[in-house]
Amino acid sequence: MSRVDAESKATGRSRYVADISLPNMVYAAVARSTSAHAKIKKIDTSVAEACPGVIGVFTAKDISQILYGRNLIDTPILANEKVRFIGERVAAVVANSRKEAEDAAAMIEIDYEPLEAVYTAREAIKEGAPVIHPDTLSYKGSIAKPENSPNMIWLGHKGDKLAAELALETSAFTVEHSYRAHGVHQGYLEPQACIADFQSPENVRIWLTNKAPYRVRNMVGDCLGIEPENIVLQPITLGGDFGGKGSPQDAPLCTALSQKVGRPVKMVLHYSEDLTAGNPRHAVDLDIRLGADAEGNLTAAMVIGYLNAGAYGSFTPSAKGPAGATQLSSYRVPAFYSESNRVYTNTVPRGNMRAPGASQGTFAIESAMDELAHKIGMDPIEFRRKNLLVEGDKDTDGEHWIEHRGHEVLDAALAAFTPVEAPPGWLYGRGMSVYSRHTTSAASTSIRITPVDDGCIRVETPLIETGTGSHTVLRQLLADQLGMPSAKIEVVGVATDELPRDAGAGGSRVTAGLATVVDVAAKAWMNRLRDEPIVAEVDGDSGVHIGSYIVQIAQVAVDPDTGQFKILEFMNAIDVAAIINPLAHQMQIDGGALMGIGCATLENLDEQQGQVWNANLGEYKLSSARDAPPFKTVLVPGGIGIGTANVKNIGESTTPPVGACLANAIFDATKRRIRDLPLTAEKIYEAMRG
Amino acid sequence: MKLSMTLNGEPFAAEIGSDAMLVDVLRLNQFTGTKEGCGVGVCGACTVLVNNGPVSSCIYLAVMAEGAEVWTVEGLTSKDSDLLNAFVEKEGMQCGICTPGQVVSCYALGIENPSANEEEIREFMAGNLCRCTGYVTITESVRTYLDSK
Numbered sequence: 001m002s003r004v005d006a007e008s009k010a011t012g013r014s015r016y017v018a019d020i021s022l023p024n025m026v027y028a029a030v031a032r033s034t035s036a037h038a039k040i041k042k043i044d045t046s047v048a049e050a051c052p053g054v055i056g057v058f059t060a061k062d063i064s065q066i067l068y069g070r071n072l073i074d075t076p077i078l079a080n081e082k083v084r085f086i087g088e089r090v091a092a093v094v095a096n097s098r099k100e101a102e103d104a105a106a107m108i109e110i111d112y113e114p115l116e117a118v119y120t121a122r123e124a125i126k127e128g129a130p131v132i133h134p135d136t137l138s139y140k141g142s143i144a145k146p147e148n149s150p151n152m153i154w155l156g157h158k159g160d161k162l163a164a165e166l167a168l169e170t171s172a173f174t175v176e177h178s179y180r181a182h183g184v185h186q187g188y189l190e191p192q193a194c195i196a197d198f199q200s201p202e203n204v205r206i207w208l209t210n211k212a213p214y215r216v217r218n219m220v221g222d223c224l225g226i227e228p229e230n231i232v233l234q235p236i237t238l239g240g241d242f243g244g245k246g247s248p249q250d251a252p253l254c255t256a257l258s259q260k261v262g263r264p265v266k267m268v269l270h271y272s273e274d275l276t277a278g279n280p281r282h283a284v285d286l287d288i289r290l291g292a293d294a295e296g297n298l299t300a301a302m303v304i305g306y307l308n309a310g311a312y313g314s315f316t317p318s319a320k321g322p323a324g325a326t327q328l329s330s331y332r333v334p335a336f337y338s339e340s341n342r343v344y345t346n347t348v349p350r351g352n353m354r355a356p357g358a359s360q361g362t363f364a365i366e367s368a369m370d371e372l373a374h375k376i377g378m379d380p381i382e383f384r385r386k387n388l389l390v391e392g393d394k395d396t397d398g399e400h401w402i403e404h405r406g407h408e409v410l411d412a413a414l415a416a417f418t419p420v421e422a423p424p425g426w427l428y429g430r431g432m433s434v435y436s437r438h439t440t441s442a443a444s445t446s447i448r449i450t451p452v453d454d455g456c457i458r459v460e461t462p463l464i465e466t467g468t469g470s471h472t473v474l475r476q477l478l479a480d481q482l483g484m485p486s487a488k489i490e491v492v493g494v495a496t497d498e499l500p501r502d503a504g505a506g507g508s509r510v511t512a513g514l515a516t517v518v519d520v521a522a523k524a525w526m527n528r529l530r531d532e533p534i535v536a537e538v539d540g541d542s543g544v545h546i547g548s549y550i551v552q553i554a555q556v557a558v559d560p561d562t563g564q565f566k567i568l569e570f571m572n573a574i575d576v577a578a579i580i581n582p583l584a585h586q587m588q589i590d591g592g593a594l595m596g597i598g599c600a601t602l603e604n605l606d607e608q609q610g611q612v613w614n615a616n617l618g619e620y621k622l623s624s625a626r627d628a629p630p631f632k633t634v635l636v637p638g639g640i641g642i643g644t645a646n647v648k649n650i651g652e653s654t655t656p657p658v659g660a661c662l663a664n665a666i667f668d669a670t671k672r673r674i675r676d677l678p679l680t681a682e683k684i685y686e687a688m689r690g
Numbered sequence: 691m692k693l694s695m696t697l698n699g700e701p702f703a704a705e706i707g708s709d710a711m712l713v714d715v716l717r718l719n720q721f722t723g724t725k726e727g728c729g730v731g732v733c734g735a736c737t738v739l740v741n742n743g744p745v746s747s748c749i750y751l752a753v754m755a756e757g758a759e760v761w762t763v764e765g766l767t768s769k770d771s772d773l774l775n776a777f778v779e780k781e782g783m784q785c786g787i788c789t790p791g792q793v794v795s796c797y798a799l800g801i802e803n804p805s806a807n808e809e810e811i812r813e814f815m816a817g818n819l820c821r822c823t824g825y826v827t828i829t830e831s832v833r834t835y836l837d838s839k
Binding site: 011014191241272466586616 | 717722723724725726727728729730731732733735762763764767768774777778779781782783784785786787788789790793811812813815816817818819820821822823824825826827828829
């Protein structure tokens, strides 16, 4: 059987937020800051108010000034007194149509008194840099320290700095380089959108392009003084997530506006707004030092990350995150030290993207591993083989994992490797990259099973289907556990007031979480006394943490005259346990890898003085079918998965290692090392000339 | 001003602004199967068929469709079951926001070059972006549809 949503998506019947209209609904648009850092001297809304169709124009003084956020609560609904990035919401118009709202918003006049601005993490923590949030320490959820730069959201350390330095000084071989992983957008093709219908403080309904509805309920409630239970997030179809649809975005604003005008308010962003005021991934500068002994055993690693968090820090799950940026997850490192500087700048606020931080960090680490191998004079593959974690080893966080299958995956990748010829006159290169992603068994969700006619059941879930096939997986797991055909099971998304909980899609944990709740549900269903609905819920962590290794091998051809390069073949070799839905699993592998390739070669959130210069998809290039290389997949079965379903993570596995894999292949072809993403023909050309 | 065209085989008339884009006219008239993604004619989510050729309706002035024969995903999948079946069977989708555009472009390729090879399929479909799938299942869906013709 195909996906539960295949027919409705292929016919255009699926309803996304932008497709929904409510009776009496009106439209909002915002005037955005044109200054990266400034005091707001005056906002003149008189012309906008007189525009046709306008119902009201609102600024910060008209609505709640309570800040919102996920853990760090630092974001205003509308800028109050000060703007901190180009694209920040300053004033909002509500009008009878979207066009009228947008036309009027363009007529709002805002006078700014410019302040000195700062755009990179390294600059922002220098002595004397302009202070972006004078009251960082007092924000709810703040973990900033008074002894650090006022722009430092969080300065975290792991390991022993002195020991790592000492080990590096006495190592036979060392490398020390700086790498830069640039900012990119998640690239979902559905722009952020919201409809809020504030009927009363006891009755608020929200349709939002968001994958974590219970979390949004709490965040909107907190900043508007509404009991979260009185806010009901409605089921929606989501047009892509990749980490970018986890923040409340414009839900607090639309809810406040709906309260003001007493009608449902809809706001759909243009893609240009999404690129300038969404929540793209952090740009990260990394200083890496690696050491090895004469035999090629790693001795020490130092990883210092400077993470550009943009103007607000509210959208990442932990103010300490994204943790992946400074992790070194696959190797045995006797002396390890990492430092994560997460820093405010006057740029677009940052959020999560598929394996948060790991794409940036892995680019640097896996590039440096290659560089060290060459310095030692070892084959980069053999150098990795020698240092991969094995059973009994602890990783750089001091954790022991249930298994380490790096060697099996590496061997499987090499066994499956077949060289592909480069076009005549082009340089051939092969590169490798390794990544291991660990995930927990934490599960927090709930479902209801209701018997319907003819022995069929209806399964209700608040889990938002982000596109991965989660609702289809739910149907399959239930079919297996209840021993009934999938055709007799209907899966229906429901609102947050229908069921108690769902943590939202993320952390590569959806399938494992569904398997856990299906186990509980199946028992309750089998033991039910009468033919009535049952509700099953899970909320906790069984303590089992599992990992999955991935080895990528890229074969590239580089044109020596122009620097242009082609990916001849891209291989993903992955450690797997049971696979519930092979096609959905495969699409995570291919789609994740192509996203990695796009981010590493085409995409670049090109910020100049805080202004995104390529704020449209004509200039911000996503990979097309023509850009996708031939993929080869090698599954290495036999791993230990989570729960009775025995599943491993997959959604965030293939994106992070891509950047280094390609940079290593380009090095192999050209003997030139590119240490800053994206990898472009221009950079390769310059490097070959230089 | 008034727009008259044939939409999915039926007469269609609407009062429109002279600067209205076709995507907006369709969506305001309940044809929400056609999606707006990038808004600048790049991503292909808004692809519809005008006189048998694919156009990006987000940059196509509605007035230009005066007297034209316009087909959207709703109409094409209801008149051509092979088209729908190909995408359902091969699961040429994940989040689905680009799918209506992919389906319409696939149909257009069927008119223009039904014997397209893999490279020609990818070339023709390059105007329909997908962030989810990596394009393997979409390309297979198109192949399956062309083979059915």
